[in-house]
Amino acid sequence: MHSLSVLEKLKLYIFSVFILSIANLHCTGTYQNQIEAKNGILDLTSADYDAQNIIKLSGEWKLYWKQFVTPKIISLSPPNSERKFILKHSPSVWNDTQFFDETIGSYGYASYVIEVKLREKTSNLALYIPDIGTSYEMYVNGELLASAGKVGVSENESVAKYKPQIVLLPEGEQFDIVIHVSNYTNLWGGYWYPILFGKAETIIQRKQVQSAMSVAVCIAAMLMACYNLIFYSFRRKDPTPLLFAIHCILILLRTLTTGERLGHLLFDFISWEILNRIEYFSVFCSGPVLYAFLYRFVPNEFWKRYGLYFNLPIYTMCFLTVVAPNYVYASFLNPMLVYIFFTVIPGWMIFLLVGIVKKQKSAWVLLMGYTGLMAANINDILFTFGILDSFYMIPYGQIFLIISHSVLISKRFSNSLNESEDLSRQMKSLVTSTQKIMSSSNYTTATKSDPHYQT
Known part of the structure; x- marks a missing residue:
């Protein structure tokens, strides 16, 4: 009987946790x-x-x-x-x-x-x-x-x-x-x-589940950000951990300022204006950071040449969020969402699918996390505008993304470690052979000491 590989078991586990979490939320009260x-x-x-x-x-x-x-x-x-x-x-x-x-x-x-x-x-x-x-x-x-x-x-x-x-x-x-x-x-x-009306125990339980999910996202994002920043500090040649750490920080900021508004409750000494700017900035800035992270694993010539131009409107919105008043940057929210969902989001979906076809390493993991996050984003936008009768799913999408990308970085680190161990064994073998060659008294003895010359 065919047994599941470690990666297949991991995919099944992530999918099960994702589905059970949503089911648990629905079990806390139905409309x-x-x-x-x-x-x-x-x-x-x-x-x-x-x-x-x-x-x-x-x-x-x-x-x-x-x-x-x-x-x-x-x-x-x-x-x-x-x-x-x-x-x-x-x-x-x-x-x-x-x-x-x-x-x-x-x-x-x-x-x-x-x-x-x-x-x-x-x-x-x-x-x-x-x-x-x-x-x-x-x-x-x-x-x-x-x-x-x-x-x-x-x-x-x-x-x-x-x-x-x-x-x-x-x-x-x-x-x-x-x-x-x-x-x-x-x-x-x-x-x-x-406003929701119902039995007190049902309302309280639902609130607890939603708050617990937001706290879980904050903890996961904070831990992964710290871990990857430490990892990057020891190996600065590869910016991938830094990009993932920045994206986790943006996820943390977005979770604190949306949904259950934990940031507004915990940091009530900070003005509404500052927290609102943080909310918008975390939304706009997360896109370019995520795409830079994806590009490290699935490089393509099109994004290398034109990616800056596609990100330029998003960079402009990040700048306006910092310096402009609310009525300016907030008025561009809907046009920017339309732009993003008809350009860069489907574009990167195509890039990842092409990466899978070309059998690029880890493309399927990236596609899984990216699809989960984008589905949650689309759901929340439709829910916010009253088009879809649903609930906020972005915490689930963010957890899904963090888990999938953490698996990816861990796999990459594990492969690097395995390659380093293989290289170390080869170096030890080479040193041993060199020592034997140097101590040999004639050519015949030296060739017998080197396995590369043995027939």
């Missing part, structure tokens, strides 16, 4: 067949919100632009009052929303209002609140339960902050939720990611 709010009311009287179901607070929210309202004020306001609202399908950014005669831009403040109705009085419920752009206060039944940053009616009064968090709800059968949101720092503003 209820989505019930959307209508006219500002989310009717869950017929919904099953048991221990395994999670409901997104999405649909038609009431949007009060340039107004901070409360349920009491709303109930006391006469029908012809100046407190006007529109029904806005959320989560989505408020940019370009038509609010009566005004087109909403990037900056301002507003109130989002929704009424959640249950079929009976229920306890042990919770909300998971992702980041909201870019500061907010949440009131449930008139009580302030959560906040991030400082909301205000002007730039001087508002402080931006990302703070994903869990809110435990009081016992009840109806929840009047009001979110005050202000944004004066980011190109996009508003309630943009879905």
Whole structure:
């Protein structure tokens, strides 16, 4: 019976870990067949919100632009009052929303209002609140339960902050939720990611799994960066470990500033503006570093001649992220993503496939890691823009990439070590033969001492 080789077992192991991790995330709670709010009311009287179901607070929210309202004020306001609202399908950014005669831009403040109705009085419920752009206060039944940053009616009064968090709800059968949101720092503003509603244990468990995955990515990226930097310090002729270390550092920075926003929680003394620049810089800069790393293993004449020109727009974005204000570098994000996904990403996919056809060493490992990362990136982009009903997969893609590339570098180091050992044995044999030749008294004895002259 054919037995699996070490590399085949390793591929099977990596694939199994990847699939089981995703399955574990889904086991921490499944989304209820989505019930959307209508006219500002989310009717869950017929919904099953048991221990395994999670409901997104999405649909038609009431949007009060340039107004901070409360349920009491709303109930006391006469029908012809100046407190006007529109029904806005959320989560989505408020940019370009038509609010009566005004087109909403990037900056301002507003109130989002929704009424959640249950079929009976229920306890042990919770909300998971992702980041909201870019500061907010949440009131449930008139009580302030959560906040991030400082909301205000002007730039001087508002402080931006990302703070994903869990809110435990009081016992009840109806929840009047009001979110005050202000944004004066980011190109996009508003309630943009879905708030999750469900049993407290399910929400908490899901949060723990997501946070644990982010922490795992950070630890893996940090360890591999340190290891490869040390490796490079002892052997600077080969820049491959340095490139991989830089890419791991960029993965670390991206993980800290996206998803669970661990960087915003751990380093809350750093301004939102700096952390936001780090987020964008890690996204843009990781591409050229990754392609330089791939080129070391799968060199090709096309990238050698034209790679700089393909990377030039990305280098420009890295520069703008450092020196330009948010509304400049953020406005180029979507065009840059379109450029990347129609040029360099498919280009390197072709280069790696050609490398496999040419039987270049380790091309299949590079293709495996590259495909996993790109699939996760595409999923996250589609999810961010509301095109795909999914979840953030970039931590899984990053772990997948780190593991596959670590295997590749380890294999390369192992091959170098084996070659060094073979060369050492040959040198010892040569030295022994030379000593015998030097001690020989005549030509016949010398030729017998050298195996190369023996017949």
